[in-house]
Amino acid sequence: MSKVSLDHSMKTLTLLLTLCAHVQLAGGRKDAANGDNSGQKGSSRSSDTNPGRCSYTFIVPQQKLTGALCLNTHSAINAAHNNHSEVAELRAELRRHQEQLEKLQHQLDQEGALAVEVKALRKESNNMNLRITQLYAQLLSEVIAKKDQAYEQKRAENRLRTASAQALQVSSNYRELEKKYGILVSTMNSQNQLIARLEDQCQCKELGQRSSEVMTDPPKVQSNMQPNYSSKASEMTNDVQRDQSALPPPAQQETTGGVHSPPKISTNPPTEAPFISFPVTKTPGPWRDCQHVLTSGEITSGIYLLRPQTTNRLMQAWCEQSRDEGGWTVIQRRQDGSVNFFRTWEQYKQGFGNLDGEYWLGLEHLYWLTKQTHYKLRVALEDWQGRQVYAEYDRFYLEPESDWYRLRLGQYQGSAGDSLSWHNNKAFTTLDRDKDSYTGNCAHYQKGGWWYHMCAHSNLNGVWYRGGHYRSRYQDGVYWAEFHGGAYSLKQVTMMIKPT
Secondary structure, eight states, X not given: OOHHHHHHHHHHHHXXXXXXXXXXXXXXXXXXXXXXXXXXXXXXXXHHHHHHXXXXXXXXXXXXXXXXXXXXXXXXXXXXXXXXXXXXXXXXXXXXXXXXXXXXXXXXXXXXXHHHHHHHHHHHHHHHHHHHXXXXXXXXXXXXXXXHHHXXXXXXXXXXXXXXXXXXXXXXXXXXXXXXXXXXXXXXXXXXXXXXXHHHHXXXXXXXXXXXHTOSSOOGGGGTOBOSXXXXXXXXXXXXXXXXXXXXXXXXXXXXXXXXXXXXXXXXXXSSOOXXXXXXXXXXXXXXXXXXXXXXXXXXXXXEEEOOTTOOOOEEEEEEOSSTTSOEEEEEEESSSOSOOXXXXXXXXXXXXOTTSSEEOOHHHHHHHHTTSOEEEEEEEEOTTOOEEEEEEEEEEEXXXXXXXXXXXXXXXESSOOOSGGGTTOOOBBTTBOOSSSSSOHHHHHTSOBOOSSSOSEETTSBOOTTSBOOOSSOOBSEETTBBOTTBOXXXXXXXXXXX
């Protein structure tokens, strides 16, 4: 055996001896009985060794331990106890970690839901941003469009101002022309009346000469062929026979002063009609109304002298005997725009215009006429295409001037539509007497006099426009709203009354 093997064996033995100290102690007790024999041998050996310094070399073969190992059970128990406490602590720590994990999992679930909501909110926010962008673009386009409209409106206002200035200039020119026209009409009326009076005087002289030379008896025709006026009628100044914008003619002033021309008497009818054509009548009149004229046997339409039963007021009016069975007293007529109907209260009260053309009979005359008995009203309308319609009301009368000539109407029938009942029970309004229900004066907007309400469904005393449809700032034409509307000016209008 080599030295290396011996060293290795010694190291192994030393390790084993160190580890198995307790085993040797136990083993020593077991071999105590044999100790004497071994001691003797050992003592003999040691005695043999010590004196001669002999050494023994034990050669122990390398082998695996097969015997029981001695352990320190007390330390093992302590270690086990420590291990149990550590395990308990570890389990408690594990439980705490599990609880924390559960809390974290719960928080994670909540945060996951919040994350989903946040995603939805982000998506909705993106959609809202897109919508806001679209609305902003739309608003921007509308702002640009409104700016353009404002610019166009300013241009239209400028054009309107220019047109208004031109209209004012035209209106001023029209008023000047109207004044000149009134002066010319006044002059023409005075000249015509002077001519007619001179002709009457000449014819009377000729008739006197012929009667003194030829006829011994008065002509029989004289009792049946009398003109429609008397001495009282010649003394009356009738405002309806002339436009009241004109001055009274001198010849008429002389007539009112007491110079009367004799009645015109002739065996043959004149070949030319006089300036105002009075029909040849069987009786001199005056009559209560045109129905009285018709029942008296006068079937010719024309100008007749009337005097209502309840007053001594004499008036002249056009009697329409040729349509709708006759007997109609014409109280208003529009046909050519020759008369201005934008008048004052006093003019509408007394009447104005030309009896054989456009005229207004007069509110005071209407009051006394309709006070006699029950009258019905017929409004005949014609448009610019020749279509004729009518509106008829079975009751018509006016209140006195103290109640502003308030209109009273009955039931409607006809083909024109009812555009006058809206004015029923309304006071009459003119440019200088505002009695309507509107905040302003309807007469200023409608350019006439009427029983305005707020303001009108009909305006038969408005401006006569040629051609039908007209352009004006206000609805001021001669219109009947149920027949072509308020922007259409009618060609002909006639208002007539007749006893029922």
